[in-house]
Amino acid sequence: MHELAITQALLSIVLEAAEAAGARQVTAVELTVGALTGYVDDSIRFYFERLSEGTLAEGALLRIRREPGEGRCQTCGGAFPVEPPLLPACPLCGSPDIRIAGGNRCIVERIEVEDGDPHPGGEGHPQRQ
Amino acid sequence: MATHIPVVKAILSANDAVAAENRAAFDAAGLLAVNLMSSPGAGKTSLILATLERLPPSLRAGVIEGDIASTLDAERIAARNVPVVQINTGGACHLDAPMIRSALSHLPLPDLDLLFIENVGNLVCPAEFDLGAHLRIVVASVPEGHDKPYKYPGMFQKADAVVLNKADLMPYIDFDLSAFQNGLSILRPGIPLFLLSCRTGQGVDEWVGWLTAQLEARRGDHGR
Ligand SMILES: [Zn+2]
Numbered sequence: 001m002h003e004l005a006i007t008q009a010l011l012s013i014v015l016e017a018a019e020a021a022g023a024r025q026v027t028a029v030e031l032t033v034g035a036l037t038g039y040v041d042d043s044i045r046f047y048f049e050r051l052s053e054g055t056l057a058e059g060a061l062l063r064i065r066r067e068p069g070e071g072r073c074q075t076c077g078g079a080f081p082v083e084p085p086l087l088p089a090c091p092l093c094g095s096p097d098i099r100i101a102g103g104n105r106c107i108v109e110r111i112e113v114e115d116g117d118p119h120p121g122g123e124g125h126p127q128r129q
Numbered sequence: 130m131a132t133h134i135p136v137v138k139a140i141l142s143a144n145d146a147v148a149a150e151n152r153a154a155f156d157a158a159g160l161l162a163v164n165l166m167s168s169p170g171a172g173k174t175s176l177i178l179a180t181l182e183r184l185p186p187s188l189r190a191g192v193i194e195g196d197i198a199s200t201l202d203a204e205r206i207a208a209r210n211v212p213v214v215q216i217n218t219g220g221a222c223h224l225d226a227p228m229i230r231s232a233l234s235h236l237p238l239p240d241l242d243l244l245f246i247e248n249v250g251n252l253v254c255p256a257e258f259d260l261g262a263h264l265r266i267v268v269a270s271v272p273e274g275h276d277k278p279y280k281y282p283g284m285f286q287k288a289d290a291v292v293l294n295k296a297d298l299m300p301y302i303d304f305d306l307s308a309f310q311n312g313l314s315i316l317r318p319g320i321p322l323f324l325l326s327c328r329t330g331q332g333v334d335e336w337v338g339w340l341t342a343q344l345e346a347r348r349g350d351h352g353r
Contacts (some may be wrong), residue, residue: 002221002222002223002253002254002257004221005221005223005225005254005258006140006141006257009140009141009143009144010140012143013136013138013140013142013143014136017134017136017138018134021132021134023132023134027131031140036282036283036286037257037283038253038254038256038257038281038283069282071315082282084279084280084281084282084283085276085279085280086278086279086282086312086315086316087279088279088308088311088312088315096311096315098315099315099318100282100286100315100316103282103283104283104286104287105139106139106140106141106257107137107138107139107140108136108137108138108140109135109136109137110133110134110135110136110137111133111134111136112131112132112133112134113131113132113134114130114131114132115130115131115132
């Protein structure tokens with residue numbers, strides 16, 4: 001459900017960057033999403049498709065890179081990727097003394113755009129809502 | 130032709146900027162703002178009411194009540210003569226920083242020592258949205274089971290303290306306290322945990338003592 005708000009925030013970052021660059025069309029958006037955020041990729045895609053209608057980002061491809069949380073065992077020193085639900089103990093040695101780092105970020109890494117029309121007033125820009 | 134534009138912007142940076150403004154407003158007023166998050170029914174409102182009851186009389190509290198639609202919780206608080214603002218999110222599953230900013234003008238901030246923000250009941254979304262509060266408290270409850278930290282790591286990872294409510298039910302429910310504690314220590318080593326029952330009053334004094342110490346520490350930091 002919160003993917004709606006997340007996707008609104010995502011779209012406004014994308015549109016702001018695209019407009020600042022004078023882009024005509026956003027063709028792709030690259031995202032890094034941490035595994036511990038609870039964001040569901042399909043849900044972000046669903047909202048993005050609908051929210052971006054009629055904007056520069058309509059039809060843009062979303063490339064979502066999942067960033068796992070990292071677990072580190074305090075006993076054996078082993079490191080392992082973490083996805084919810086967490087394991088109660090180290091998968092390598094069984095020690096419950098583990099720590100979790102990372103996996104909470106959600107970052108717009110970059111966008112791919114078609115450059116602006118050098119002759120504005122031509123076929124017209126896609127309408128922003 | 131296609132061009133790549135690096136952006137590298139955290140998705141909630143706009144929210145976070147407003148949260149920073151909220152925090153500055155709280156600091157200017159010299160109050161401690163507390164964001165209470167939980168599943169529906171864990172007892173956030175009951176915790177606020179129990180806390181208000183045992184707060185030293187010299188401290189004045191206000192409340193921002195987040196609710197998807199109803200005003201029931203706000204009415205329970207207002208009945209105690211505590212300034213309260215209701216935010217109806219109209220279906221949204223969390224509060225965000227701009228909602229808090231809008232609510233602030235309806236509260237006598239300079240007169241307040243503590244501001245409780247009761248978030249919408251949900252263990253996923255509220256974790257993502259910084260409201261500008263100084264403390265994030267997760268309220269869990271015994272009937273929900275001990276696996277909550279394992280299933281909702283994002284929420285517990287951001288908590289400054291955890292209140293485990295309905296602790297009086299522990300003897301009747303298959304709740305593995307050490308598993309719960311282990312989950313917390315994986316995510317937030319050393320995090321304060323309060324075993325508490327709003328119904329019996331068990332543990333409420335310890336919680337209120339901790340909270341008022343946090344307020345005093347904050348005021349010390351700000352030279353008040
Ligand atoms: Zn290990």
